[in-house]
Amino acid sequence: MPLAAPSSLLKVEEIQGRGRGMVASQPLKAGQIVLRDSPILLYSALPLITKSLSSSSSASTSCFCDHCFRTLPPSLQGVSASSTIFCPNCCHHRFCSSNCLSKALKSSHSSWVCQALSCLRANSLLLEQPHERQVQANFLIAAYNLANISPSDFQIMLSLQGSPDDSTIATAQFLHPLISSLCSLALVSPQNGLSLEHIAALLAKDKLNAFGIMQPFSVDDDQRSVRAYGIYPYASFFNHDCLPNACRFDYVDANPPDDGHNTDFIIRMIHDVPQGREICLSYFPVNENYSSRQKRLIEDYGFTCNCDRCNVESNWSDNESVEDNAEAEEEVMDEDQCETMEASDTDNHPHEDNNDFPHAYFFLKYMCDRTNCGGTLAPLPPQGDTPSHVMECNVCGKLKSDDTFDIDEGQDGASMED
Ligand SMILES: C[S@@+](CC[C@H](N)C(=O)[O-])C[C@H]1O[C@@H](n2cnc3c(N)ncnc32)[C@H](O)[C@@H]1O
Known part of the structure; x- marks a missing residue:
C-alpha cells in the first residue's frame, strides 16, 4: 500500500542506484521542519535478561517506561519503589503512569506480548545468544503483535526496503521455531503466515529501517546506548549522505507526558537547499572516519x-579525522575566507577549490564540539521569512549562536544513530 505524500515540502522519488528517496518539492530553508513522523512500531532495545528486575539490573538499562520509553521519574526508578507501576500479569515491565499501563495492555504489552516475552525469558538457549539476537526476538514479538492490532501498519512495514542477507537468514533460522510456536499457541496469524522466509523478511525491514531512540546524552559517556528502536514509515525513505542536509531531532523525555506523541520525531534542514535536491540524513554520527563509515x-x-x-x-x-582536518582548515579560513564562504553557503560546497578537505566548513559550522557528543547542529525553525541564528544540537541539545558563541547548555536530546 503506497503511503500518501509526507508533506507538501517533500516527495518520494525513485533515485538511480538508491531506491526511493526524499526530494525537496520546493526550495527549503535552513531550520525548516520538513517532516514530523510517528512510529508505527516501537520495541525495547534491552536484551531479555535485563528486563528482569533482578539485583543485577543496572539503573541505566531499566529506567524508562516500557510503553512510551520516557525516562521514569526518580520516585519510580528503584526496583522496590512502592509507587512503581508494573504489568499486573508478568510483574516485569514497568510504566510511567497508570495511563501508559492501560494503553500498553491494549497495544504494545497485550496479553499475547506479555506471555510471549515471559516464554522468551524462560528460554535458556535464547538467553545465551548475543544481545542483538535477543533484541531481534523482541522486535518479532512486537511485529506480530502489530499484525494483529493494526494489519495496515504491518503491511506498511512489509513494504519498506530490505531483503534478507546471510546473517539475517541465520538469525531467522534460529528464531523461527521459537517465534512460530508462540504465535500459533495464541492464534496470532499474520496474513502471510509464519514461514522462515517471512521472519527473515521482517528482520531485514527492521535492520534497514529502524531508528534508535538513544539514552540521554551524558558528557562522561562516549558509548550512549539505545533504549528503544522505532519504525517510522516516512522517515524510512530518507537515504544516507555522509554530509547530510537534514537531521533528526527527538524529544522523548521533553515532549508533554500523556500526549501519546513523545516518541514522534522531526526532520529539520541543516542549511538551505534548492527545489529538486535530494534530502539525506546521516545514518550515524557525522564524525566517524571513512573506513568506519564504509x-x-x-x-x-x-x-x-x-x-x-x-x-x-x-x-x-x-588515522586522519575530520576534526584534525577541520582544525587545520579553520586556521586558513579564519585568515581570509570565512566571510566569503558565509555569503555563498547555500549548499555543501562553498569551498570547492580546496582539494584536501572541501567540506571543512560543514564540520566547523554544523558539528557539535561538545566532548563525546558527535551531534549535528541545525538552526531552530525560521520565524516566517526570518532565519534563526540559533543552532541546536540533535544529540546533546546544546544551543549556540551560529557565530559559534555558546548561549546555553542544552539538556537531554537524542540522535538518529542506532
Ligand atoms: C532506510 S532505506 C532508505 C530508503 C530506500 N532507498 C527505499 O527505497 O525505501 C535504506 C536503504 O536505502 C539505500 N540507500 C540509502 N542511502 C544510500 C546511498 N547513499 N547510496 C545507495 N543506496 C542508499 C540502501 O539500500 C539502504 O539499505
Missing part, C-alpha cells in the same frame, strides 16, 4: 557510499 554502510545497509565526502576521504590515511 564498514557500517556495507554491513548494516548493504551499499557502498560514493558521496562527495567519501570520494575525498578515501585518499586520507586511516
Whole structure:
C-alpha cells in the first residue's frame, strides 16, 4: 500500500542506484521542519535478561517506561519503589503512569506480548545468544503483535526496503521455531503466515529501517546506548549522505507526558537547499572516519557510499579525522575566507577549490564540539521569512549562536544513530 505524500515540502522519488528517496518539492530553508513522523512500531532495545528486575539490573538499562520509553521519574526508578507501576500479569515491565499501563495492555504489552516475552525469558538457549539476537526476538514479538492490532501498519512495514542477507537468514533460522510456536499457541496469524522466509523478511525491514531512540546524552559517556528502536514509515525513505542536509531531532523525555506523541520525531534542514535536491540524513554520527563509515554502510545497509565526502576521504590515511582536518582548515579560513564562504553557503560546497578537505566548513559550522557528543547542529525553525541564528544540537541539545558563541547548555536530546 503506497503511503500518501509526507508533506507538501517533500516527495518520494525513485533515485538511480538508491531506491526511493526524499526530494525537496520546493526550495527549503535552513531550520525548516520538513517532516514530523510517528512510529508505527516501537520495541525495547534491552536484551531479555535485563528486563528482569533482578539485583543485577543496572539503573541505566531499566529506567524508562516500557510503553512510551520516557525516562521514569526518580520516585519510580528503584526496583522496590512502592509507587512503581508494573504489568499486573508478568510483574516485569514497568510504566510511567497508570495511563501508559492501560494503553500498553491494549497495544504494545497485550496479553499475547506479555506471555510471549515471559516464554522468551524462560528460554535458556535464547538467553545465551548475543544481545542483538535477543533484541531481534523482541522486535518479532512486537511485529506480530502489530499484525494483529493494526494489519495496515504491518503491511506498511512489509513494504519498506530490505531483503534478507546471510546473517539475517541465520538469525531467522534460529528464531523461527521459537517465534512460530508462540504465535500459533495464541492464534496470532499474520496474513502471510509464519514461514522462515517471512521472519527473515521482517528482520531485514527492521535492520534497514529502524531508528534508535538513544539514552540521554551524558558528557562522561562516549558509548550512549539505545533504549528503544522505532519504525517510522516516512522517515524510512530518507537515504544516507555522509554530509547530510537534514537531521533528526527527538524529544522523548521533553515532549508533554500523556500526549501519546513523545516518541514522534522531526526532520529539520541543516542549511538551505534548492527545489529538486535530494534530502539525506546521516545514518550515524557525522564524525566517524571513512573506513568506519564504509564498514557500517556495507554491513548494516548493504551499499557502498560514493558521496562527495567519501570520494575525498578515501585518499586520507586511516588515522586522519575530520576534526584534525577541520582544525587545520579553520586556521586558513579564519585568515581570509570565512566571510566569503558565509555569503555563498547555500549548499555543501562553498569551498570547492580546496582539494584536501572541501567540506571543512560543514564540520566547523554544523558539528557539535561538545566532548563525546558527535551531534549535528541545525538552526531552530525560521520565524516566517526570518532565519534563526540559533543552532541546536540533535544529540546533546546544546544551543549556540551560529557565530559559534555558546548561549546555553542544552539538556537531554537524542540522535538518529542506532
Ligand atoms: C532506510 S532505506 C532508505 C530508503 C530506500 N532507498 C527505499 O527505497 O525505501 C535504506 C536503504 O536505502 C539505500 N540507500 C540509502 N542511502 C544510500 C546511498 N547513499 N547510496 C545507495 N543506496 C542508499 C540502501 O539500500 C539502504 O539499505
